[in-house]
Amino acid sequence: MDVFFSASISILFHGLAFAMVLYIISVGLSVTMGLMGFANLAHGVFAMAGGYLTTTAMNTYGVPFGFALVFAAVAVALLSVVLERFLYARLYGAGELEQVLFTIGLIFMAVAVVRYIWGPLPQRMLLPAALSGQIDFGFRSFPTYRTFLIAISLVLIVVLWLGIERTNFGAQVRAAVDNRRMAESLGINTGRLFTLTFALGSGLAALGGGLGADILAIHPAYAFEYLVYFLMVVAVGGLGSIRGPFVAAVLLGVSDTAFKYLVPEVGAFVIYIAVIGLLLWRPAGLFGRA
Amino acid sequence: MIFKRPSSSDSAPSDSAVEQMVRSHRLRPLELLPWIVVVGAYFVFPEYLPLGSQILIMILFAISLDLILGYAGIITLGHSALFGVGAYAAGIYALHVTGEPLSGLVVAAVAAGIVGFVSGLVILRTHGLTLLMLTLAITFLIAELANKAGFITGGADGLQGIAMQEIFGQFRFDMFGRTAYVYSAVVLFLVWLFARLLVHSPFGRSLTGIRENVTRMHAIGTPVRKRLVTVYTISAMLAGLAGGLLTHTTQFVGLSVLSFERSGEIVIMLILGGIGRLYGAFVGAAVYMIAQDELAKADPVFWYFWIGLLLVLIVMFARGGILGLVDQALRLVRRKP
Amino acid sequence: MIPALETIGLKKSFGALPVANDINFRLAPGARHALIGPNGAGKTTFINLITGRLEPSAGEIKLGGAEITRLSQSGRVKRGLGRTFQINTLFKGLSVLENVTMAVSERHGAGGDMFRFAGSRRDLVEEAYDLLERLRLGNDALLPVKELPYGKQRLVEIAIALGLRPSVLLLDEPAAGVPSAETEIILNVIENLPGDIAVLIIEHDMDLVFRFAKKITVLVQGAVLVEGTPAEIAADARVREVYLGEHSHG
Numbered sequence: 087m088d089v090f091f092s093a094s095i096s097i098l099f100h101g102l103a104f105a106m107v108l109y110i111i112s113v114g115l116s117v118t119m120g121l122m123g124f125a126n127l128a129h130g131v132f133a134m135a136g137g138y139l140t141t142t143a144m145n146t147y148g149v150p151f152g153f154a155l156v157f158a159a160v161a162v163a164l165l166s167v168v169l170e171r172f173l174y175a176r177l178y179g180a181g182e183l184e185q186v187l188f189t190i191g192l193i194f195m196a197v198a199v200v201r202y203i204w205g206p207l208p209q210r211m212l213l214p215a216a217l218s219g220q221i222d223f224g225f226r227s228f229p230t231y232r233t234f235l236i237a238i239s240l241v242l243i244v245v246l247w248l249g250i251e252r253t254n255f256g257a258q259v260r261a262a263v264d265n266r267r268m269a270e271s272l273g274i275n276t277g278r279l280f281t282l283t284f285a286l287g288s289g290l291a292a293l294g295g296g297l298g299a300d301i302l303a304i305h306p307a308y309a310f311e312y313l314v315y316f317l318m319v320v321a322v323g324g325l326g327s328i329r330g331p332f333v334a335a336v337l338l339g340v341s342d343t344a345f346k347y348l349v350p351e352v353g354a355f356v357i358y359i360a361v362i363g364l365l366l367w368r369p370a371g372l373f374g375r376a
Numbered sequence: 377m378i379f380k381r382p383s384s385s386d387s388a389p390s391d392s393a394v395e396q397m398v399r400s401h402r403l404r405p406l407e408l409l410p411w412i413v414v415v416g417a418y419f420v421f422p423e424y425l426p427l428g429s430q431i432l433i434m435i436l437f438a439i440s441l442d443l444i445l446g447y448a449g450i451i452t453l454g455h456s457a458l459f460g461v462g463a464y465a466a467g468i469y470a471l472h473v474t475g476e477p478l479s480g481l482v483v484a485a486v487a488a489g490i491v492g493f494v495s496g497l498v499i500l501r502t503h504g505l506t507l508l509m510l511t512l513a514i515t516f517l518i519a520e521l522a523n524k525a526g527f528i529t530g531g532a533d534g535l536q537g538i539a540m541q542e543i544f545g546q547f548r549f550d551m552f553g554r555t556a557y558v559y560s561a562v563v564l565f566l567v568w569l570f571a572r573l574l575v576h577s578p579f580g581r582s583l584t585g586i587r588e589n590v591t592r593m594h595a596i597g598t599p600v601r602k603r604l605v606t607v608y609t610i611s612a613m614l615a616g617l618a619g620g621l622l623t624h625t626t627q628f629v630g631l632s633v634l635s636f637e638r639s640g641e642i643v644i645m646l647i648l649g650g651i652g653r654l655y656g657a658f659v660g661a662a663v664y665m666i667a668q669d670e671l672a673k674a675d676p677v678f679w680y681f682w683i684g685l686l687l688v689l690i691v692m693f694a695r696g697g698i699l700g701l702v703d704q705a706l707r708l709v710r711r712k713p
Numbered sequence: 714m715i716p717a718l719e720t721i722g723l724k725k726s727f728g729a730l731p732v733a734n735d736i737n738f739r740l741a742p743g744a745r746h747a748l749i750g751p752n753g754a755g756k757t758t759f760i761n762l763i764t765g766r767l768e769p770s771a772g773e774i775k776l777g778g779a780e781i782t783r784l785s786q787s788g789r790v791k792r793g794l795g796r797t798f799q800i801n802t803l804f805k806g807l808s809v810l811e812n813v814t815m816a817v818s819e820r821h822g823a824g825g826d827m828f829r830f831a832g833s834r835r836d837l838v839e840e841a842y843d844l845l846e847r848l849r850l851g852n853d854a855l856l857p858v859k860e861l862p863y864g865k866q867r868l869v870e871i872a873i874a875l876g877l878r879p880s881v882l883l884l885d886e887p888a889a890g891v892p893s894a895e896t897e898i899i900l901n902v903i904e905n906l907p908g909d910i911a912v913l914i915i916e917h918d919m920d921l922v923f924r925f926a927k928k929i930t931v932l933v934q935g936a937v938l939v940e941g942t943p944a945e946i947a948a949d950a951r952v953r954e955v956y957l958g959e960h961s962h963g
Contacts, residue, residue, distance in 0.1 A: 125505050176692065182504060183451055187647055188691040190453075190640060194684025201677050310636055314516055317509035325505060351524065358517040362498055362510060369502045393810055393854035394835070394842050401830040578818045578834065579827040585815050588804040595764065595802070596816040596877060597790030598824055606825075 114287020120326020
């Protein structure tokens with residue numbers, strides 16, 4: 087097979103896997119930003135917690151992969167409800183600076199706690215036998231786990247979009263993102279809506295953290311190190327948008343993979359320069375309202 | 377009724393309103409307190425002078441941040457990029473051109489100023505989370521650049537073998553850190569004079585206006601973006617100066633000067649002291665650095681936990697930082713009698 | 714005579730929705746002119762187009778005969794366009810005097826001065842204070858704006874705009890949100906505005922409009938429906954239809 091073609095397929099495949107993880111983690115951040123105007127820099131903490139809980143449940147307690155993921159997502163969603171009700175909610179009306187400082191404080195604390203419990207080394211992901219190895223698609227083979235990752239993520243995303251599109255809850259979220267006052271005057275309980283959305287976003291982030299543990303390594307600095315990726319996805323996609331971050335994640339995931347693969351020397355810069363250029367052209371992102 | 381004249385007790389006599397505002401920039405005795413401490417520390421704690429100059433440098437760095445964060449309200453997590461550019465510029469200049477310190481400081485400030493001006497043009501077109509992300513992206517970009525350009529920056533090993541000449545050809549950097557301390561203190565003093573003038577100038581007032589209500593500033597004819605880019609550039613130059621001082625006093629530059637943690641720490645120092653009041657930088661940097669020196673070495677993991685908790689508590693209960701608490705306490709005391 | 718402010722074929726649409734549809738409007742020097750229209754008629758859009766917060770899709774805007782269509786917001790202010798906001802847009806943490814001094818400093822081109830203390834420009838502070846005295850806000854000069862009652866905050870809005878010494882002043886619902894007991898004071902101030910300023914007032918309150926305006930323009934669905942003297946407008950069947958229709962729906 088043509089070498090160039092083969093490389094392109096490879097880049098596309100791994101880029102897509104990376105993009106899925108980025109999107110599943112970041113979509114909650116976009117909605118929180120659009121719905122509550124809350125600059126939640128600690129969003130990555132929920133993904134990190136998901137990653138730690140998933141790997142620990144599997145590696146230490148032998149919980150099957152699927153159950154470990156669900157357990158992590160539910161546990162993190164519940165934890166996020168507590169945080170939202172008791173801490174975040176106090177800062178909904180506050181300035182952006184307060185929100186940023188508060189969430190950075192949370193990151194610092196989370197980093198310390200995680201380091202205290204799990205130590206400084208990255209967590210290993212012991213995949214079940216069925217998901218390790220390669221899968222043969224006839225024309226070439228791909229790593230089984232990443233194939234599974236892309237497939238399951240796409241299913242999740244379709245379910246999420248249908249949910250936002252079709253359910254009553256989804257309609258309320260869309261209405262509130264669009265115009266919060268209007269939604270309130272229509273009798274939507276925005277406080278409850280915030281809590282539910284926040285929990286959903288955090289749970290998804292935890293799922294993304296667990297699913298993506300072999301792409302974004304689970305280690306104490308996780309919430310700092312990948313923050314800029316999550317923020318890029320949200321800013322490029324457009325704050326508050328649900329589909330925008332998907333397009334942004336695919337663009338970022340694939341191009342980042344491509345540049346790191348093709349020009350490893352400067353690969354890491356290109357993505358930043360591209361994002362800066364893109365935001366100069368469209369400061370509100372691809373799908374954001376100006 | 378809003379047209380009722382307030383009784384004389386609840387408002388100052390009218391002609392003094394102008395007087396009071398015209399005098400608002402006059403030096404109050406309390407403003408000299410930090411300088412008494414800076415001079416006193418030199419004699420009282422001679423064995424702590426190396427830590428002392430680190431504190432002075434962080435105060436300078438925090439003042440530079442206060443100009444944009446506290447006064448103009450630009451929320452950045454990328455201020456270490458400018459500090460780092462200054463540090464590297466000073467280091468490269470000392471290694472390849474001359475070890476003369478004063479010209480090195482100028483080089484550090486100008487290099488950081490150029491980076492600040494260009495990045496300011498970019499990031500100040502946006503706001504909110506996007507602006508914050510861009511400050512991070514630019515910091516990562518510059519850190520990656522320093523990491524990859526090993527032939528000039530020393531990469532992960534950092535810049536080693538920097539040898540500084542005597543200041544004015546007179547004062548050698550001694551092993552006790554005396555010269556370094558005095559050098560840092562004098563630079564900080566000059567920066568303080570400048571920053572104090574700046575925040576009390578019409579320009580400084582207009583920054584406060586932009587922070588308080590940018591829509592109104594547009595509507596009174598302020599060229600908002602020009603003001604912001606200007607202050608961002610000035611702040612970058614001061615941050616670069618701080619970075620240059622660090623290079624000169626430690627004679628080493630490593631990648632950590634560009635790290636996200638450093639950006640985070642300087643924000644925390646400023647918040648801890650109190651933002652938008654110039655002196656928060658002094659209090660916050662000193663308290664943070666001394667606490668870190670005492671506590672962090674024993675248990676760095678715990679240290680970050682307490683810093684995080686402190687930040688959360690400040691946001692929840694003491695938004696003015698330490699100086700804000702002092703203000704509140706003074707008001708309580710004055711109200712009592 | 715050159716109009717103080719003029720728009721020619723001004724258009725703006727958000728997507729497919731036209732919010733300003735071919736507006737031709739003239740404000741005479743020293744005018745007392747009101748712009749009225751039901752909710753969603755595009756009054757605020759029109760103001761935002763004039764002040765440069767929004768960019769028109771087509772058309773021209775002229776201030777004192779000179780085209781300003783592509784000029785920045787601050788550029789327009791420098792040429793004499795002042796405005797107040799429907800919702801208070803003030804520096805809440807700063808004192809009343811500081812609020813007005815900010816505007817006065819910018820007008821004198823002193824807002825960017827870095828190398829002198831703000832207090833060294835006593836002339837600017839005094840000018841701002843005089844203005845406050847004239848609006849009877851002198852005793853509140855040192856109070857933070859956020860501590861003032863809402864009615865007085867509305868006066869500060871006007872004071873800031875007057876600090877710019879505008880040739881054209883746009884008042885966006887100056888009495889909005891003010892308790893009825895306090896509106897009289899604001900009306901008084903508006904009625905006593907210097908005669909050389911061309912004033913365009915956007916207002917819902919018909920009593921205020923008919924008391925103040927010598928000329929009224931009615932905007933409906935982004936277009937000028939009719940223009941005339943208060944008597945003409947009051948007698949106009951179309952206006953009644955639009956307004957009574959609006960009011961009957963609450």
